[in-house]
Amino acid sequence: MTVDPMSIRITADTAVCIGAGQCVLSAPALFDQDDAGTVVLLNGQPAADSLEAVREAAYLCPSRAITYTETSQP
Amino acid sequence: MAETNESGAPGAEDALPELPMTRTCPYQPPAEYEDLRARGPVTRVRQFDGRPVWAVTGHAETRELMSNPAMSVNRFHPNFPMPIPALTQLQTPRSAAIGALIRTDPPEHTKQRRDILPSFTLKKIAGIKPEIEQTAASLLTDMIANGDSAELLDAYVKPLVATVLSQLLGIPYEDRNYFEDLTYRRFDPAQVVDAMSDLTDYLAKLLVAKETEPGEGLLDDLVVQVKDGTLERDELVRYALVLVIAGQETTANTIALGVLTLLEHPEQLEELRAEPELWRNAVEELLRFLSLTGGLSRVATEDITIGDAQIRADDGIIFLNPAANRDEAQFERPNELDIHRNVRNHLSFGFGIHQCIGQNLARVELDVALRTLFEKVPDLRLAVPMQEIPVKQGLVFGLAELPVEW
Numbered sequence: 283m284t285v286d287p288m289s290i291r292i293t294a295d296t297a298v299c300i301g302a303g304q305c306v307l308s309a310p311a312l313f314d315q316d317d318a319g320t321v322v323l324l325n326g327q328p329a330a331d332s333l334e335a336v337r338e339a340a341y342l343c344p345s346r347a348i349t350y351t352e353t354s355q356p
Numbered sequence: 357m358a359e360t361n362e363s364g365a366p367g368a369e370d371a372l373p374e375l376p377m378t379r380t381c382p383y384q385p386p387a388e389y390e391d392l393r394a395r396g397p398v399t400r401v402r403q404f405d406g407r408p409v410w411a412v413t414g415h416a417e418t419r420e421l422m423s424n425p426a427m428s429v430n431r432f433h434p435n436f437p438m439p440i441p442a443l444t445q446l447q448t449p450r451s452a453a454i455g456a457l458i459r460t461d462p463p464e465h466t467k468q469r470r471d472i473l474p475s476f477t478l479k480k481i482a483g484i485k486p487e488i489e490q491t492a493a494s495l496l497t498d499m500i501a502n503g504d505s506a507e508l509l510d511a512y513v514k515p516l517v518a519t520v521l522s523q524l525l526g527i528p529y530e531d532r533n534y535f536e537d538l539t540y541r542r543f544d545p546a547q548v549v550d551a552m553s554d555l556t557d558y559l560a561k562l563l564v565a566k567e568t569e570p571g572e573g574l575l576d577d578l579v580v581q582v583k584d585g586t587l588e589r590d591e592l593v594r595y596a597l598v599l600v601i602a603g604q605e606t607t608a609n610t611i612a613l614g615v616l617t618l619l620e621h622p623e624q625l626e627e628l629r630a631e632p633e634l635w636r637n638a639v640e641e642l643l644r645f646l647s648l649t650g651g652l653s654r655v656a657t658e659d660i661t662i663g664d665a666q667i668r669a670d671d672g673i674i675f676l677n678p679a680a681n682r683d684e685a686q687f688e689r690p691n692e693l694d695i696h697r698n699v700r701n702h703l704s705f706g707f708g709i710h711q712c713i714g715q716n717l718a719r720v721e722l723d724v725a726l727r728t729l730f731e732k733v734p735d736l737r738l739a740v741p742m743q744e745i746p747v748k749q750g751l752v753f754g755l756a757e758l759p760v761e762w
Contacts, residue, residue, distance in 0.1 A: 300711065315478055318473060342700055
């Protein structure tokens with residue numbers, strides 16, 4: 283059995299979200315907008331191959347609503 | 357860098373570079389922005405009325421400062437920067453009404469943004485894209501039927517942007533010619549003040565009418581909130597005005613400059629024809645390359661240290677986004693257009709809580725306007741040499757005319 287070498291945990295702060303939609307454009311499988319325009323986190327613990335898209339979503343978020351941690355699993 | 361004196365102190369601040377600076381090439385920022393950059397990414401300048409302010413030309417510094425909560429957009433602060441002289445004529449008591457959203461700080465701004473945001477979600481924008489495509493195609497059919505040359509702003513760009521805005525807001529069909537005429541008059545510096553006043557009166561009347569005869573559009577959605585008592589009617593007029601002001605001229609000018617820029621880069625235009633999937637990156641690159649605002653203003657509410665710069669509370673700051681978009685520390689070969697690069701991190705829509713609420717509509721409009729034009733008019737070319745095309749300097753840079761033939 284192979285062990286995923288890294289895990290990603292995303293948080294999306296709906297209180298500071300301004301609905302620019304950048305996260306949805308970066309990673310549509312992980313983020314969506316509700317009818318009010320606020321971020322909806324579809325998957326907060328995606329596979330390691332999403333890291334690049336998660337990084338981009340966090341970097342482009344104008345209100346810094348997207349944060350994430352990456353941890354190596356033993 | 358020079359020591360940052362208190363405002364008004366004589367000495368080093370007398371020799372500061374002066375804003376605004378002027379574009380010479382329509383699709384390049386003022387060359388003097390590079391002199392500012394050489395002084396540092398956050399540096400002191402003097403604005404036209406003599407007041408010293410900070411100018412920000414760095415990409416990383418723009419991101420950091422624009423997302424700092426200690427940046428206020430309160431234009432009634434005595435040190436609020438005024439990037440160009442023409443803005444003073446709109447600082448009348450009457451125009452206090454235009455201050456919503458772009459000139460409010462939290463918590464007021466937070467509520468205003470949330471009131472309007474449901475009309476600008478990615479799904480809503482995707483839903484109106486087919487209408488934008490139809491409008492573009494129909495305008496071009498008429499343009500081609502009228503001969504083999506045209507002034508593209510009047511024949512295509514302005515009617516397209518005005519129609520999209522009418523549809524988005526829910527302007528009744530029978531009022532559209534009047535509304536669009538009012539919005540065109542806003543483009544003329546000699547008429548802008550009267551046009552704003554007429555626009556305010558028109559919208560105020562329209563919103564009253566919509567309370568009894570609702571239609572479909574952003575204004576109608578907001579009228580529901582007025583009826584529910586969660587939104588004041590005057591506030592709704594301010595929302596409508598700010599959307600007209602902030603959305604229209606920037607979009608129209610970016611489309612027109614985009615046409616010019618692609619015609620002047622024929623090899624990249626050929627690539628777009630051959631590989632339409634390149635349009636996604638091309639739209640972002642054009643936004644980066646063309647960014648045409650003359651400056652976004654803020655006032656610091658606290659002391660902020662950024663790099664070597666010591667910004668004090670109550671200092672004015674002007675963000676020169678076209679310069680930040682050409683920052684070599686962020687973009688390789690920043691002064692070259694390259695539709696292959698992925699530059700979604702450009703700052704043409706700003707950054708922080710005030711980042712453009714209509715950005716995803718603007719992306720779609722730019723994409724549809726350019727793509728449809730070059731598809732339907734494949735042999736489009738400039739009717740005069742680029743050097744002879746008249747430009748408009750100002751808070752939003754643009755072309756006064758775009759004569760084309762095919």
